[in-house]
Amino acid sequence: MKEKMKSNNALKIAVIGGGASGLTAAIFAAREAKKIGKNVKVTVYEGNSRIGKKILVTGNGRCNFTNENISSVNYHGETALAQSICEKFTNEDVKEFFCSLGLFSKSDFAGRVYPMSNQATAVLDALRFELIRLGIEEVTDTKIVSLKKDSHGFILNERYHCDKCIIATGGKAAPVQGSDGSGFILLKDFGIEVSSLLPALTPIVCEDFTKSLKGIRAQGKISIKCGGKLLSEDTGEIQYTDYGLSGIPSMQVSRFVSGTLNVNKTDVFAFVDSCPFFTADELKSALLTIIKNNPSLPGEMLLSGIMPKRLGMTLLSECSVNPSKNIGIIHDAVLDRIVSAVKNKKYKVTAVKGFNDAQVTSGGIVGKEINFDTLELKKVKGIYVCGEIVDVDGDCGGYNLQWAWSSGAAAGINSVRGFDKCFV
Numbered sequence: 001m002k003e004k005m006k007s008n009n010a011l012k013i014a015v016i017g018g019g020a021s022g023l024t025a026a027i028f029a030a031r032e033a034k035k036i037g038k039n040v041k042v043t044v045y046e047g048n049s050r051i052g053k054k055i056l057v058t059g060n061g062r063c064n065f066t067n068e069n070i071s072s073v074n075y076h077g078e079t080a081l082a083q084s085i086c087e088k089f090t091n092e093d094v095k096e097f098f099c100s101l102g103l104f105s106k107s108d109f110a111g112r113v114y115p116m117s118n119q120a121t122a123v124l125d126a127l128r129f130e131l132i133r134l135g136i137e138e139v140t141d142t143k144i145v146s147l148k149k150d151s152h153g154f155i156l157n158e159r160y161h162c163d164k165c166i167i168a169t170g171g172k173a174a175p176v177q178g179s180d181g182s183g184f185i186l187l188k189d190f191g192i193e194v195s196s197l198l199p200a201l202t203p204i205v206c207e208d209f210t211k212s213l214k215g216i217r218a219q220g221k222i223s224i225k226c227g228g229k230l231l232s233e234d235t236g237e238i239q240y241t242d243y244g245l246s247g248i249p250s251m252q253v254s255r256f257v258s259g260t261l262n263v264n265k266t267d268v269f270a271f272v273d274s275c276p277f278f279t280a281d282e283l284k285s286a287l288l289t290i291i292k293n294n295p296s297l298p299g300e301m302l303l304s305g306i307m308p309k310r311l312g313m314t315l316l317s318e319c320s321v322n323p324s325k326n327i328g329i330i331h332d333a334v335l336d337r338i339v340s341a342v343k344n345k346k347y348k349v350t351a352v353k354g355f356n357d358a359q360v361t362s363g364g365i366v367g368k369e370i371n372f373d374t375l376e377l378k379k380v381k382g383i384y385v386c387g388e389i390v391d392v393d394g395d396c397g398g399y400n401l402q403w404a405w406s407s408g409a410a411a412g413i414n415s416v417r418g419f420d421k422c423f424v
């Protein structure tokens, strides 16, 4: 009976969206309430049948949950907001937070941090059990489709009352995981400005792409140019598909492709360097040495010590090199063509893959709508926002989840502290 009364009198915080940022917001709201002795009931409303579905597919099922090197240069959109929030709950704080939940981490050569178990499920389980420990209610299979303000707070779906509301519905990327952009619709009636929403961290589509390359994974550098101007470049493992380029380098440059194609439908090119370890001169001299030392080798062998054989064969056939004829007959002009094909293969870019294939959304609630200290909306006191719904997106490498954890923690803590300001 006493417990019931306590719960009836509790101030209610509703978190809309049980993804990375929403779960963190719920945990930090409940922890803050305990810390300052406030009677607060936190409830997470999730449209899917279970929380954290997207966390399970991150990092190819391994969940690259932060990076050892977090800097504003890794963020786009409202970079000042990203920097200030990520400085308050840093990558070290994230590791410590998960460590306190029993989840240890390890990092790779690029500073990408993963659970020691290499399993994204471990991250979700850690969050799930902390929710239970803190008595946070999960209401699943409940998509919030309306959010109205009344004199006491807010009403969700004409049914659930709350005093404060944290919107953590994600953006529009990967809608199969639940983030279908419905959070933006909830905010429409409040007149909140949202910048253009575009898919980011997504594969790029090239005109007349050589289908036989499909399935190849090879080290390389992708440079995106428009009107001869370099827009972006990245080096790493390129994944060749039947429509174009995927893999981390393609994802990293894709936001510049979609941004440019959005205003200029033509004239965007991807240049692939399939041997970034050598300059063009070094490559030519290495090939000359191979030819000089082994003139009777068949053409198909010329590039096989440098890149996957199938990729090399395709590039050589585009330079009219006969795979079965001796490399000794290759003359200088053909060798220059080979070097150019390896170092600077040009593809016309026609599109990027859409939200279904994107890892993240570029664009979202603009900074001027948000109080940078608390993540509360300036126009609607009592609504806080966090995660991908805000106009912040990060590079590939753990930066997006870092933003989700940091902004979730900030929204959660401030939603509880805000009670003293607004509702006493």
Ligand SMILES: Cc1cc2nc3c(=O)[nH]c(=O)nc-3n(C[C@H](O)[C@H](O)[C@H](O)COP(=O)(O)OP(=O)(O)OC[C@H]3O[C@@H](n4cnc5c(N)ncnc54)[C@H](O)[C@@H]3O)c2cc1C
Pocket: 016, 017, 018, 019, 020, 021, 022, 045, 046, 047, 048, 051, 052, 053, 054, 055, 057, 058, 059, 060, 063, 064, 065, 066, 142, 143, 144, 145, 168, 169, 170, 171, 173, 174, 177, 178, 179, 180, 181, 182, 183, 358, 359, 360, 386, 387, 388, 389, 397, 398, 399, 400, 401, 402, 404
């Ligand atoms: C395939 C893939 C791999 C990725 N890998 C990485 C990685 O390794 N590292 C990294 O840093 N980032 C990665 N990301 C990006 C990262 O997962 C997201 O940026 C991050 O999850 C965003 O968190 P969020 O809480 O803002 O949104 P989400 O994780 O999208 O969560 C939003 C939640 O809200 C729910 N929801 C939406 N609308 C409503 C509504 N109206 N009512 C109720 N519930 C609603 C959704 O069902 C969802 O559960 C990856 C993304 C994808 C798609």
